Amino acid sequence: MTGHDVVFVLVGLLTAGGAVLTVTSKNLMHAALFFAVTLGGIAGVFLPLAADFLALVQIVVYVGAVAVLFMFGLMLTRAPIGREALDGQNRGLAMAVAGGLFVVLSTLVIGAFGDLPTAEVTGPRIDDLGIAIFADWVLPFEVLSMLLLAALIGAIVLARRETGESGEELTVTRIEMAQDRDPDALEREQAALTSGSGGDGEEHA
Amino acid sequence: MEQPLWVPVLQAVVVFAYYLLITAVLIWAERRVVARMQSRLGPNRVGPFGILQTLVDGAKMFFKEDITPGMVNKVIYNLAPLVGVIAGFLVVAVIPIGGEVTLFGETFTLVVADLSIGVLWILALSSIHVYSVFLAGWASNSPYPLLGGIRSSAQMISYEIAQGLAVASVVIYAGSLRVSDIVAAQSGPGFIDGVPAWYAIPLFPAFLVFVIGMVAEAGRPPFDLAEAEGELVGGFNTEYSGMRFGMFMLAEFMSVVTMSAIVVPLFLGGPAGPTFGLPDSVAWVMPILWFFLKMVGFIFFFILLRGAMPRYRYDKLMNLGWKVLIPVALVWTLVTATFVLIEEAGGLPAGTRLGLAVAAAVILLVLLFGGRASAPDTRSVAKAPDITAGRTPALDEPGSADLQATDHQEVAP
Amino acid sequence: MAIGYYFIVSALLFSIGLIGVLLRRNAIVLFMCIELMLNSVNLTLAAAARMWGGPDGQVFVFFVIVVAAAEAVVGLALIVNLYFRRGTLDVDVPQLLRW
Numbered sequence: 001m002t003g004h005d006v007v008f009v010l011v012g013l014l015t016a017g018g019a020v021l022t023v024t025s026k027n028l029m030h031a032a033l034f035f036a037v038t039l040g041g042i043a044g045v046f047l048p049l050a051a052d053f054l055a056l057v058q059i060v061v062y063v064g065a066v067a068v069l070f071m072f073g074l075m076l077t078r079a080p081i082g083r084e085a086l087d088g089q090n091r092g093l094a095m096a097v098a099g100g101l102f103v104v105l106s107t108l109v110i111g112a113f114g115d116l117p118t119a120e121v122t123g124p125r126i127d128d129l130g131i132a133i134f135a136d137w138v139l140p141f142e143v144l145s146m147l148l149l150a151a152l153i154g155a156i157v158l159a160r161r162e163t164g165e166s167g168e169e170l171t172v173t174r175i176e177m178a179q180d181r182d183p184d185a186l187e188r189e190q191a192a193l194t195s196g197s198g199g200d201g202e203e204h205a
Numbered sequence: 206m207e208q209p210l211w212v213p214v215l216q217a218v219v220v221f222a223y224y225l226l227i228t229a230v231l232i233w234a235e236r237r238v239v240a241r242m243q244s245r246l247g248p249n250r251v252g253p254f255g256i257l258q259t260l261v262d263g264a265k266m267f268f269k270e271d272i273t274p275g276m277v278n279k280v281i282y283n284l285a286p287l288v289g290v291i292a293g294f295l296v297v298a299v300i301p302i303g304g305e306v307t308l309f310g311e312t313f314t315l316v317v318a319d320l321s322i323g324v325l326w327i328l329a330l331s332s333i334h335v336y337s338v339f340l341a342g343w344a345s346n347s348p349y350p351l352l353g354g355i356r357s358s359a360q361m362i363s364y365e366i367a368q369g370l371a372v373a374s375v376v377i378y379a380g381s382l383r384v385s386d387i388v389a390a391q392s393g394p395g396f397i398d399g400v401p402a403w404y405a406i407p408l409f410p411a412f413l414v415f416v417i418g419m420v421a422e423a424g425r426p427p428f429d430l431a432e433a434e435g436e437l438v439g440g441f442n443t444e445y446s447g448m449r450f451g452m453f454m455l456a457e458f459m460s461v462v463t464m465s466a467i468v469v470p471l472f473l474g475g476p477a478g479p480t481f482g483l484p485d486s487v488a489w490v491m492p493i494l495w496f497f498l499k500m501v502g503f504i505f506f507f508i509l510l511r512g513a514m515p516r517y518r519y520d521k522l523m524n525l526g527w528k529v530l531i532p533v534a535l536v537w538t539l540v541t542a543t544f545v546l547i548e549e550a551g552g553l554p555a556g557t558r559l560g561l562a563v564a565a566a567v568i569l570l571v572l573l574f575g576g577r578a579s580a581p582d583t584r585s586v587a588k589a590p591d592i593t594a595g596r597t598p599a600l601d602e603p604g605s606a607d608l609q610a611t612d613h614q615e616v617a618p
Numbered sequence: 619m620a621i622g623y624y625f626i627v628s629a630l631l632f633s634i635g636l637i638g639v640l641l642r643r644n645a646i647v648l649f650m651c652i653e654l655m656l657n658s659v660n661l662t663l664a665a666a667a668r669m670w671g672g673p674d675g676q677v678f679v680f681f682v683i684v685v686a687a688a689e690a691v692v693g694l695a696l697i698v699n700l701y702f703r704r705g706t707l708d709v710d711v712p713q714l715l716r717w
Contacts, residue, residue, distance in 0.1 A: 012627045019631050019654055023638035028647060029343065033281070035650045036336070038631075042657050045627065049668045054679050056325040058660075061683050064332025064365070066653065066690045068339065068358060073646050073694045075343075075355065077701040094640035098633040105629035110622050113669065126321055126382060132673040133680065144684050151688035158695035 004048035011048075015041030028074050036067040053126050217298075217317045224297045224466070227500075228458050232259045235458075235508045242512040263451065271447035274345070281344035286445065286452035289337030293459040296330045299323035299384050300466045303476050303493035315476075315493070316385070323384040324376055327467055328369055331422060335361045337456065338424070338431060338441050345444035353440030356519060357424055357431030363526040368418035370534035371411040374541040375404055375471050388475035405472040407562065410537040410569060412472045414530050416506075419464040421526065424457060425507055427514035428522060465503035473499050533569065540565065624665035631658035645697045645707045649690070656686050 018038035025031035039062040046055035133141055233248065233256055240247030248255035273279065301316040320326055335358045342354015376382055379390040391402050405412040421428040432440030442453045469475055478495030517525075544558075631654060638651030660679045667675025701707055 008623070012623075016627065016630055016634070019634040022647075022650060022654065023634055023642070028644060031647055031650065033340075035654070038654060039657065042631075042661055045624070045661060046664055049624065049664045051664045051667065051676050051679070052320070053322055053325070054660075054664060054676055054683075056322055056329045057680065057683060059329040060325065060332050060369075061687050062653075062657070064329065064335065065362060066687060068335060068362060069690055069694055070646060070650055071339065071343075072355070072359075073698055076698050077646065077707055090640060094637050097640065098637040101636060102629055102633035105632065106626050109625040109629060113622055113625065129673045129676055129680075132677050136674070137677050137681070140681055144681060147685065148688050151692050155691045155695040158692070158699055 008045065008048045011041050011044035015045060029071065032067065032071045032074055035070065036063055039063050039067055053129055213317075216314065220297060220302055220315065220317050221294065223302055224294075224459070224462055227504075228455065228462050229259045229263075230256070231462060231504055231508075232262075232454075232458050234504075235511065238505075238508045239512045242509075266451035267448055269447040271449060274347075274444050276346040277444065278344040278346065281340050282444075283449070285337050285341035285344060286449045286456070288340065289334060289456035290452045290459070292330045292334040292337065293456045293463060296327055296463045297466060299326050300463070300470060301385060301388065301476060302466075302496055304489060306489045319383060319385050322382045324372055324382045324387070324471075328365070328372065331361075331368075332365060334456075334460070335365075337453075341445070341453070342441040345441070347444055349438045350441050350443045353431050353437045353443070356437075357441060360428070360430060360519075360522060360526070361422055361424070363523060364418045364421040364530070367414050367526060367530035367534050368422060370531065370538050371415040371418065372471065374408055374411040374534070374538045377538065377541050377545055378404060378408060380545075384470050384475075388470050388477065391474040392477050401474055401477070403472060403474045408472070408537070408541065409562075409566065410533055411541070412468075414534045414537070415468060415472065416503075417525075417530060419468060420507065420510060421522070423460040423464050423507070425461060426511040427517045429516065430519050430522060461504060461507050462500075465500045465507065468503055469496060469499045529573065533573075621665055621669045624668075625662060628658045628661040628665065631655070631661065643708050645700065645709050646694070648709060649693055649697065653686060653690065656682065 015038055018034045018041055021034040022031050022038055025034060039058065043055040043058040043063065046052070046058060236258070237247040237254070248258035251257040251261050273282065298317040299320055301314070301319070303315040305314050338361070339354050339358040342350045342352070342358075345351070345354075375387060379387040381387060381390070387404075391404055393402050424431045430440075431437075432442065437443070442450055445453060476492035476496040478491060483491065635651045635654035635658060638654065639648055642648055642651065660682050663675045663679045663682070665675075667673070667679070697707065
């Protein structure tokens, strides 16, 4: 095993573990943190793939922005914590589907590419990457810039709540703390909330 | 060029120790300078001029009782200060602190790792630094730290965009993401005779945006909303004590040093400077000296800002970031790209270039400050967007700024 | 190490993300799992780029990252809006469009 392989095995285990914990954590903030770890792990897996530019872009965009955004989202919506976080009724079916998919994917991939060694290149140099983006793929790049602009405007439009628009304004957004809350209190609060805004929803329907 | 293993190891140790030492001296220097600005003496008991004060404070923090409040989320609570210190420390890995030094028959390049994507490394680690503040605020399980953490992570993310755009124009102009290439690109003759080709001159708006952004990114006064002691007790580190608080303090001052160190290679030519015809055996000292002087200039700027400016209000801070800095940086990135294209197509005569630059600067200044005077300031207050949900109006009251002058937040009595 | 192992890690991540999408009911966690699946695809593309030795696969990953960032912004705005109007993030509760 070369150094690259050691890095890959370690980081791959970290990534997979983070992903499992993301899916299984009952505390949603922990799930988001493990999500960030997973994303960082993927950035780490990019390194032995000779994609250091991608690794750092992954950290800047995903770990630094998207994951933090998710945490903001969890806080703004004061994520319910506790028994309802996992839904048990489909568990067997979901496991079966995902497991089957994994088996199919891996057998297909191994059958197709399993014996190919990684090409002995040091990866595309960063100038090659830039030239590829701005010469061969310039049209998708331009489309992407429009997409980003649209997303920016769309997010602003969605995020601004004008009074009297629709829905009952929750005047105070409570923010969830690290401590697990009393599940009964949470339940009562949720019930009050759904009954409060549920009536409003029916009007609109 | 095969080097024995100890050469890069020594390089790394020397560079990290250098920045750590400067951080330690900075903490003392800041207290002295701010004290002088307020007609006080500042620390003057330990060592000559009290220069060993930081050491003593560090020892005190080390031996203080490290209280972990019962309500906190322990793992994350302990992790948060470490993340901050490590991220702050690793940033300096790509910053050269001098030229090449030949000692004991080996050539030392005074940088830990000259990555081909060094600039991205800087941005990536400063985005990881957000986690420290955010997690500290959240894990403390207490209202004020949470507000401080949310505030400052929103602030850091916003200013990161502006800073990233400012760096983008540097990268476009230099044509490389490698820090040493950016430094080399600034070594030629400038387009005004006798003035060095530092990017601070042709890319002045980007430089301005970067400097403002770096104050906000480091969370320093006047943008230290994260720990506004008048409104948020101590912000994200309220629940911390002992060595863990010390780590936050170290991370904050460390980020002052690293930000000052980053701006020098990006905009001020890095370690380049005249060597005054010294013989080669001594001339290697000059780049180190020049880099040190430039960096200390920025550190001093940080200290003076802290002593002179009242704290900004949070909604104004966000307005500044999103409505002024980001548009300016965006437009300047476009302008830079246009100029690089013109340069490739043949270039303009020097006079035209200079004229265009001055015209652009004038237009920018008019847009920035002309508009401000005509629009009454009260309007912006009334229509300020509700950025932090859960914020109560009382937290935004101005007038807490004068409290920052007291030293108690950074240095416990 | 043969490139197949990278593909296996990627398939594993995709499956874990799928389990999350099928099991979890909190909209934000669902969204995180979808991002996880996107990331596993990124990993596949990067591994393929390594296998063929050209820059194109990496360019694709770059594009996917940008699109995913845009998606995350709009998606989170939608989810937070949904929360403010319905008071819940449980994806099984909003059923106005069900007939």
